[in-house]
Amino acid sequence: MTIDSSIFKAYDIRGIYPGSINEDIAYAIGQGYADFAKPEGEVMIGMDIRLHSKALKDSVIKGLTDAGIDVVDVGFMSTDMLYFGVGNYKFGGGLQSTASHNPPEWHGLKMVEKGPTPMTLEHGIGQVRDFVLSGKTVNADKKGSVRKMDIWEDYCKHILSWIDVTKIKPMKVVLNPNFGLGGKIFEKIVEMGKLPLELIKLNFEPDGNFPKGRPDPFIPENRVEFSELVKTSGADLGITWDADSDRVFFCADGGLFVEPYFLNTILIKQMLKKHPNEKIVYDPRYTWALLDAIKENGGTPTISRVGHSYIKEILKGQNALFGAESSGHTYYRDYWYSDCGMIPPMQVLEYLSETGEKLSNIMAPVLSKYxxxxxxxxxxxxxxxxxxxxxxxxxxxxxxxxxxxxxxxxxxxxxxxxxxxxxxxxxxxxxxxxxxxxxxxxxxxxxxxx
Structure with missing residues (x-):
């Protein structure tokens, strides 16, 4: 078996199927995870909607169970459900079969230890890589078991717990999950919370072919169709996610796409209103609008290097309340020091409902300042x-x-x-x-x- 070691990246494993990542390599990664993490208790695993994610997930499960690890297979999930599942049910660790926002031929895995504690190239991914390259195997006398579990309902309940659902006012909302699971998850949250939202759906049905190209709203050309629909439909708000739904972006009424940097000022305000005098983590890419929002709302700014492992480390080490990146990732202390793509939409809906203002008017001052x-x-x-x-x-x-x-x-x-x-x-x-x-x-x- 030929291994391309470049698939082992800073925060996850990603390669092109079936050349650099396939069932054999996924099996070896499952074995390597068991060897490095030595999980106590069950390990949770799920998958995104890519065409070969299920085959890779099943091979990882085989690698884990051959090593004696008990596995909980939760089926389809978003990447932020990985953090929820491992944290909420106190599993021994977790993996997600996903290649995030990459084009459809890409497949991969994200891995966490119990906590959830992220695995990075320095801690975990590098050791799994070395195990896979060594050709070693782990064969337990007693094979691990596999059980299936659906975590969607518990996840949606948790997301709804972040807001007062009775405050949400009727709104028309465009959803663009870029053919990932984000739309289906959001729709379930709306149904369970009985939120008075009219949903307008774009690129809504999950499709691992990603028929309109790379499923990433961070790319400006991917925003045009979305912003236009918000404008022509007269929607109050547009919400769009990348394919694994852990990054979220917003469009204001009238079709104004709001960069996460500026939108994060609302999230900071909402967090500090409910939890005053707390630390907020930011990174050095853009800072002025965030520093204004943190200081105006009584928070303490704490800088971090860019990258989710650095931000999570500072969040945890300093017991900070919240962290925001201009790439669309948002991190919460009370979400197991992890990032989530569904809490921000709840907070924006709550803010618009409380203020009664249009998002375009709320954003105007900061957009004209920086x-x-x-x-x-x-x-x-x-x-x-x-x-x-x-x-x-x-x-x-x-x-x-x-x-x-x-x-x-x-x-x-x-x-x-x-x-x-x-x-x-x-x-x-x-x-x-x-x-x-x-x-x-x-x-x-x-x-x-x-």
Whole structure:
């Protein structure tokens, strides 16, 4: 069996089926998980709607049970259900057969230990990789058992517990799950909570072929159809998820797509209103609007490097209330220090119901105060050298090397970070006017690409 070690990535395992990931490799990964995690109690496993996720899941189960591990097979689930299941039922660990928002030929696995504690390349994924490459096997005298379980109802109840359902006012909402499970899950939440929402469905039925391309709302061209439907239908709100439903994005009435950076100011406000004087975790990509929201609502800002393992570590280590990323991930202390794609829509619906305002009006002040570049990637062979050059060039500014290089002046700031897995530098820049943002964006890009 030939193994492509590059499938073992910083936070998960991803490869193209059947070349770099297939049933044999999935079996070996199940064995490697058992060898590394040595779980006490049952291990939960589920899958997304990709065409071969079930075959890979079944092979992982065989690898686990051959190693003597008892398995709970929960079938279809979103990635944030992995954290819910392992945390809520106190399982010994968990795996999800998913390749997140990648194109349909990609398949993979996310893995957590009990807690849930995320497995990363440094802790867990690297050790599983080494086990798989070694060709070792684990064969227990007593094989593990498999039982099936449906966790959707308990999950939906938990999501509804985050809000006062009686406060939700009638609204028209466009849902775009990008052919993943997010729409079906949200629909069940609405039914169980008897929420007075009229749902308008786009790309709604789960389909592992992802017929409209890469199922990722972070890509601007994937937002056009969604925003247009919010506008033409006269909807109050649009909600869209990536294929495994752990990242969520919003469109305001009138078709205005709201970048997660700006939307997170509402979530911060909602969290601090219910839990005052708590710590909020943010990362250095964009900061000004978040710092305003945290301070105005009596919170304490706590910075973290970009990446879910770093954010979860700080969330847990400092017992912080909430963490927000501009990539659409949102993290909650009371969601087992994990990210969730369904709590934010509940909080936005609650906020709109409480204020009686349109989302477009609520977002207008912050959208007219800060202007952002979006994340711009550049291929750079010497990433460290280029970041040092930038730090030197802007040495009269406030410079941080926490994560790449972050440069701050009174009227603009930017962050240049290296990709974990590719020879890319990623630029994010914000400024206090659109003209300055565009000017400085082009200036910094010219340095990166020179």
């Amino acid at each position: 202007f952002i570049s979006g994340e711009i990637n550049s291929d750079v062979s010497d990433k460290e050298g280029k970041m040092n050059e930038i730090a030197q060039k802007y040495s009269d500014a406030e410079v941080s090397r926490l994560d790449g290089v972050a440069v701050e002046y009174p009227d603009y700031r930017f962050c240049v970070r290296p990709s974990n897995t590719e020879s890319l530098l990623r630029l994010t820049l914000e400024a206090k006017s659109k003209e300055l943002m565009e000017q400085k964006r082009d200036e910094v890009l010219a340095i990166i690409r020179s």
